[in-house]
Amino acid sequence: MSDSLLEALFSSAPIGLHLLDTELRVLRLNTAVPPMQDLSADDLVGRPFRDALRIVEDNEVEVLLRDVLESGDALRGRVVRARLEGEPSEERYFEITALRLLSPRGRVLGLAVTAVDVSERERGRARTRVLEAVRRRVGRTLDPSVSGEELVGAVVPEFADVAIVEVVDSVLRGDEPPLAPLPPDTPLMRTAFRSGQDSPRQARPVGDVRRLPAPTPFSQALADLRPRVVPLRPSDPWLPADPARAEAMRASRCHTLLVVPLALRDAALGLVSLYRAGASPPFDADDRQLAVELAAHTALGIDNARRYVREHAVAALVQRRLLPRRPESHTSLQAAFLSVTGADPGAWYDTIALSGARTALVVGKVSGRGLNAAATMGRLRTVVRSLSAFDLAPDELMARLHDTAAELAAERADLPLGDPLRRETLTADCVYAVHDPLVGTCVMAAAGSLAPVLMLPDRTVTVPDCPAGPSLATGEDAPFATVEFGVPEGSVLVFASDPRITAHLARSPGPPRLAPDHGERSLRDLCDDIVYALPDGLDAGDAAVIVARVRPFSPDGFASWRLDADPFSVATARSRVRKQLTAWHVDTETAYKAQLIVSELVTNALRYGAPPIELRLIHDRTLTCEVRDHGPAAPHLRHARVVDEGGRGLFIVSQLAQAWGTRFTASGKTVWTEQSLPGEEG
Template sequence: MADAPLMVVDGAGVVTGWSRAAERRFGPATADALGLRVMDVLALDTTRAGGGGDGPAGLRMEPLAGAGWAFWASASDGSAGPGQGGDLVGTALLDVMFTQARVRMHVLDPELRLLRISDPSAASDADESERLRGRPFREVCAFEEPERVEAFVREVLRTGVPGVDRPFRARRGDLPGGRRTFALTAFRLQEGRGARQSDDGTVLGAAVSVVDISEQVRRRGREAALDAVRDSVGGTLDVDATCRDLVEALVPGYADVGVVEVVDSVLRGETPEPGPLALDVPLRRAAYGGTGQAAHPVGDVRSVLPGTPYQRALTDLRIRVLPLADAPWADADAARVGSIRKIGAHTLLLAPLTLRGAVLGLVSLYRCGDSEPFTEEDVPVVAAMASRAALNIDNARRYVHEYTIASALQRRLLPQRPVPQPAVETDHLLLPGGVAGNWFDTIALSGARTALVIGEVAERGIHAATTMGQLRTVVHTLAALDLEPDELLARLYDTAARLAVERAQLPQSDPLHEEPLGATCAYAVYDPFTEMCTVASAGHPAPLVVEPDGAAFVVGLPVGPALGTSDRSPVAAVSFRLREGSLLALHSNALRGHAQPTSGALRQALMPTDRPMGDLCDAVAYALPDSPDLHGSALLLARTHAMPADRYAAWELPYDKTAPATARRLTSKRLADWHLEGDTGDATELIVSELVTNAVRYGRPPVELRLILDRGLTCEIRDGSTTAPYMKYAGAVDEGGRGLFIISQLASLWGTRYAAEGKTVWSEQALPGEGT
């Protein structure tokens, strides 16, 4: 006999001592073995022996002074030495397990009928054993799936390999709505002695221990639910989606029915009020999960009713666990109580969603039918869930708040409605969703020309709207200088470079400090007199042209570098003719794949081309897929026409001193045809006289006069000189130098634009009845 026992167990059958010899025989180290049950150790011994049934005959056990037992290895032949009591080991082990171990033991015959039972909660198991002896094991323990339990025990009987801690669920009729989980450990009982039982020994039955692990299962269930909330909730910056994720994480694994209600103003991004919540503050049902008919549909807005636990939870901001068998507040909220009874709910857990003292909403969890009721032990876990959900809802609310501001700012910076043009019909489409930095513009230029602009900023949100507003303002300013598209973009590059330098000089704490400025822009000018369109691009996709007969092409445009980059390669402009009734589509970069001239959705939606512009934009919106990649994309659509012959007049004037008089006579007659006499006619004749005088005096032939009636009344004088006129302020006694000053006082706008063959000086007057 060895000097020290293999192991020592206490009166409850739990290992309290462990030797190196035990490590070699059973496997676990001392730190892992302490606290194990003796039945588990014996199962390890059997498994390591190869499944042959290394039973207690290979061990010798003796009682210790006080309570407990010591186990020694018996002789190698399986027999105990003289005076060691080896023949009594099986009986002794069975006695200790049935009288002192704190587990419920069942001894079954090969047909799984009960032979003996121990109940650690009872003083003696004799009466119960006698009453239940001969009953099938499946009837002794009310398992939910008795077939699986029997299959488990029969597998142990067939193979001899013990089954350890296999969980099965059972009902307890004395606990309403209660459910229990038991861990079953089964051993085969077989004839034979020695360190190893023979495989052909007679099978006597099975010993099955039943341990109630319900509390461990509940604890693991709570931890799993909390982990599910941590993993699932917070992956989106959408309040509704966050609420849905919370319900999906809890139902049906943790609760049978879940409801999340959020303060209505929070869904709009407004800052929540500090608690407690007033009775008149509306809640919107954001998510519902579970079976049965909800008392209120998702999206319903209501205020909590006084005298209900929902109102109490939002008043004192405490989590509540409420039995629903007898709801004293049934009359206060009859609709909800009726719904609760229909789904068979027996317990309610209410958790207010709060953050820094502000109330965001309320979570209601129900358990129904034979599910275990909520207890106070669920409160700490649900508090952690509600805290995390409230934080993510508030993050989503902040995003909604910033999105609302950025979206409003962006829309205020964009044209609100198409501006009427004499020879161009325009309309635009801005796809919903997201706050992308897409912008567009229609700018009226001198000479009845129209500038079409579209751009995109790399940022999103309020920073995109800010950059977009800066670039849009610069384009408007440069367009007023009557620059060609390539020259305008060249100056826009300079502005973007300065903005990029200013951004780099921001404090490092500013989020824009490390974010480079990136933007694109395409600028096109259409002249209705020549029906020519000139376009240039700074990193933006070339526009799509759809002609009246359905022919389509993408403009062959050399795309320059994007704005804000260090690449300053020159930008080239391309001019092309647009047939009467052609559609010019300038679009965001995200729509490039849908703007193919043959099979793209954009081209298909624009056929036929003669429909109203609003209908064309609607058709494009319906044809494009609802993809997040397209959210916030923009389309600027223009249908071009030639200048109507009755809206303009042009003459070539003699290059001599008779030119001013001739110009006044021709102008007077045309204005009479347009019914523009009186003050407008007098002012126009004076403007024409001054412009022609300057052209004859300081310019070169040929001299041409053109009158245009479109947005206003435009007077243009073109000559062959590129010398720019400038306005002087003549002294009180000076006889000259007042020509352009007079024009600036009579006209709303005036300016000069240049071409290869000379310059054009123009003025524009508001028509009678219109503002200047």
């Protein structure tokens, strides 16, 4: 019975049986296993075990088998690769188990080795690993070209020897993918290439854009959106249509092509071309099905990235339309805008010309991304511009902006439950600074940590100590504080919507070396130097930056007088204004209107204000008249009735001046007017 059982196992068992001596040479083996189907047992008796099974990793397996001989510990479930002869050769997987054989006296006789063909199981596991790798890696970024690089990195060399991804060029720019069949003149960009070979050969470089030659398996796959497994032969009739690709395939010894369209909802996004070369087995039906799943996941990632690219392009366009094209600058302050490229359209900058030759500098950033962030940014920028027209102090303006942002956040919270915007918390940071060239100071308030960097003429760098107020729309009611600091002539101020930029400029020794002659260089050069000084790992996003340089305001450009609190001061004020405007060569009509304006403003200050009273003229891009007193009463415009003997002063002023207003200080108020000068309009 024992002899019969042994004979039956060696002649008919579906698993491989091998008897090996102590030198790992074959004494007897089962001829039913695939490596033995074209050989006889006599051909392999006496030869090494690796020849009987045609094992690829023969050195490692021999080490394990010799360890079994020495220790007696069985080797179980070891999977090895074997290569069968053929054109092309076939690769199989076997699970081997090795047991040491002993004589009745305990002498080592050799090994009994079984080999079970587990090729299908291992290939299934390999496909599963590739699919999991693609699902884990592909689609992590919102760049459609990077999705192709992630795919080829996941499939080479585990699934294919060469992988190529080509995407419709318009899809990379965010456009809708064309419906199949793809027009023959549609350009595709090669976005990714990966080869497991030592000296890879590709027909076209990554980044090349051109249409696919037709008819080829590639053009056909984009016509009917079906995958194809194509055995590659030199006589294939489609090879002359694409000679560069045919030469690359020949040089890489590719024998099988698996071409899969990147498709989504009957639209063609691109193409995945997978090759197997050399001793690798050809693609089969299971490989084709796996490639379809890989391409479907990649197409979804590319389409998501395409949608983001499109939304970002639209949001960036909206942002550019909402932001000023060029800064408003007075004679005493030269400003330039800088946008650090990124993906956040919620950042904004602004410069606002105020009365008294002052300039407001504004930088802010809204949370979120896309069109919603750009739209909210535009609303907040409009609110800041509207509030600045009232000459509010920076802390008061920031408090009112905080209330407006809270209302916008409440509107967002009331959106329907299904609206994804409702789940995005609205917050914003903003800094508002007012530069006054006549006193050489800057007054600032901030929501969030957006303090500027001040580069002084002596090349030292400081950061004004401004208490950071709560971010806008956070629900915190903490008051906003102001800080006033000096800005000497020749100083450079850098405001940024991302505090990492200003923090880097402040703590590094870069800014002094960044612009050792920053008082003489152009602001555009300074902006470039700031960009060059930012490290790659700073991750500042799309920061909005203002670079402003303080220039001297001519002492001859303004004049001020202290007036007595008596009616004769009106005539005195007119006389001094007339003489000063004559010295400035102001035209007669403008000078006459200015005298009337000053008469009315001084009269109002004498009647309703409190001494001391001060008159100031500023000759800048406009002619500014200011009357300052210490009274708390605010003037307001009204239309006098026919029988009224007074009440027409401010009405007259509003008709004569281009603009007028009132700004309050801790010690009183200032009523100002602006008149345009000939040649200064616009």
